[in-house]
Amino acid sequence: MMVFLSRFAWSMVTLLGVTFLAFTVAFVIPSDPARTVAGPKADRQTLATIRQELGLDQTLPVQYFRYLGRVVHGDLGRSYLTRQNVLDAIIDRLPATAFLALASFLPSALLGIAVACVTARRQGTTTDLAVLIGSLLLLSIPTFWVGLLLLYVFAYRLHLFPLGGFGIPNVVLPACTLGLGTAAYYARLVHTNLREVLQQEYVRTALAKGLSPLRVYGKHALRNALIPLTTLLGLDLAGLLSGVVLTETVFNWPGLGRLAVEAVFNQDIPVIMGTVLFSAFLVVAVNIIVDGLYLLIDPRIRYRPS
Numbered sequence: 001m002m003v004f005l006s007r008f009a010w011s012m013v014t015l016l017g018v019t020f021l022a023f024t025v026a027f028v029i030p031s032d033p034a035r036t037v038a039g040p041k042a043d044r045q046t047l048a049t050i051r052q053e054l055g056l057d058q059t060l061p062v063q064y065f066r067y068l069g070r071v072v073h074g075d076l077g078r079s080y081l082t083r084q085n086v087l088d089a090i091i092d093r094l095p096a097t098a099f100l101a102l103a104s105f106l107p108s109a110l111l112g113i114a115v116a117c118v119t120a121r122r123q124g125t126t127t128d129l130a131v132l133i134g135s136l137l138l139l140s141i142p143t144f145w146v147g148l149l150l151l152y153v154f155a156y157r158l159h160l161f162p163l164g165g166f167g168i169p170n171v172v173l174p175a176c177t178l179g180l181g182t183a184a185y186y187a188r189l190v191h192t193n194l195r196e197v198l199q200q201e202y203v204r205t206a207l208a209k210g211l212s213p214l215r216v217y218g219k220h221a222l223r224n225a226l227i228p229l230t231t232l233l234g235l236d237l238a239g240l241l242s243g244v245v246l247t248e249t250v251f252n253w254p255g256l257g258r259l260a261v262e263a264v265f266n267q268d269i270p271v272i273m274g275t276v277l278f279s280a281f282l283v284v285a286v287n288i289i290v291d292g293l294y295l296l297i298d299p300r301i302r303y304r305p306s
Contacts, residue, residue: 007291011284018280019071019273023064026269036267037080054080067273076277077270079263086274089259094241096166097255100178100248101240103171108179109233112186117222119187120194131191135184147177147250164252174251178244182236186229193225231290238286242279 034050035042042050051057055066070077076086119128150173155163162170197203203221243256252258256275263271 007288011288014284015277015280016068019068019277020064022273022276023067024060026272027060027063033080033267033269071277076274079271080268081266086270089271090256090274090278093243093254093256093259096253097243097248097257098241100171100174100244100253100255101237103175104178104182105237105240107175108183109186111179112183113190113222113226113229115183115187116190116194116225120191120198123195131187135188138181138184139188141181143177143181144246144250146180147174147247150177151250166254170251170253174247174253177247177251178240186232189232190225190229193228194221197221197225230293234286234290234293235283238279238282242282243275 032047033054034047034056037050037054038046048057055063058066067077074087076090078085079089082089115131119131122128151163154160154173161173164170198221200221241256243258243260245257245261247253248255248257249261256278259271260275262268263275
């Protein structure tokens with residue numbers, strides 16, 4: 001329990017550091033949020049009034065600590081453009097991003113693990129070599145290029161899927177865009193780990209004692225091979241839930257990624273800060289959850305205070 005409390009404390013320090021860096025970068029950029037709110041033709045008096053209302057006339061340290069005070073109370077501020085509460089804007093976009101994340105994450109993880117299990121038992125065969133070459137090719141292709149190619153072939157040329165937007169038919173192409181490369185990476189990682197586990201003495205002993213290969217591979221070998229993958233799965237899921245900028249932009253998907261892009265182009269600092277902080281929170285939370293999953297996968301693991 002003390003170890004997890006220590007990890008939680010360090011997580012809070014991490015989030016604090018993220019807020020400081022994001023706040024500094026956001027205000028170092030040569031821009032005028034008051035001009036963004038008032039428009040390019042606003043006079044000086046109007047700009048001064050807006051700066052005072054937004055607290056922009058204060059020094060950066062004062063603005064930062066005021067922002068931290070609001071964050072502690074769950075207030076991420078309001079958008080400079082829409083005047084919508086930032087937390088409400090994130091909650092509004094989260095279902096679309098979660099839908100896309102799960103639609104790409106679950107199939108890619110299952111496909112990658114299944115391919116790894118098949119090829120690990122056929123080391124050196126044509127199947128193993130074909131999967132290796134295919135996975136390397138998928139990992140070498142940029143994600144946005146895959147998305148544009150899928151859009152051109154299956155949406156524009158064949159008219160099998162919509163060009164963009166939100167919905168069940170609309171999620172197929174962006175999910176494939178995110179899932180193909182991810183499945184290839186999972187397949188290579190699990191294949192390498194599983195191949196090493198299958199060479200262990202206890203695996204050969206279990207097979208020699210007459211246990212079925214399915215039980216040996218599924219219950220014993222695969223369970224140990226999945227330990228290094230657990231961290232990667234957690235971080236990938238956190239990244240997907242925090243918004244995939246390029247994919248959501250290419251497919252006009254109304255998620256957190258597009259919200260962040262729009263905020264950057266509009267110099268909407270509260271929304272930028274909110275999306276960055278939300279992404280950091282997800283990564284930190286997933287790391288804590290993954291630590292607990294390690295104990296479920298392998299009870300022999302014990303954490304020691306650092």
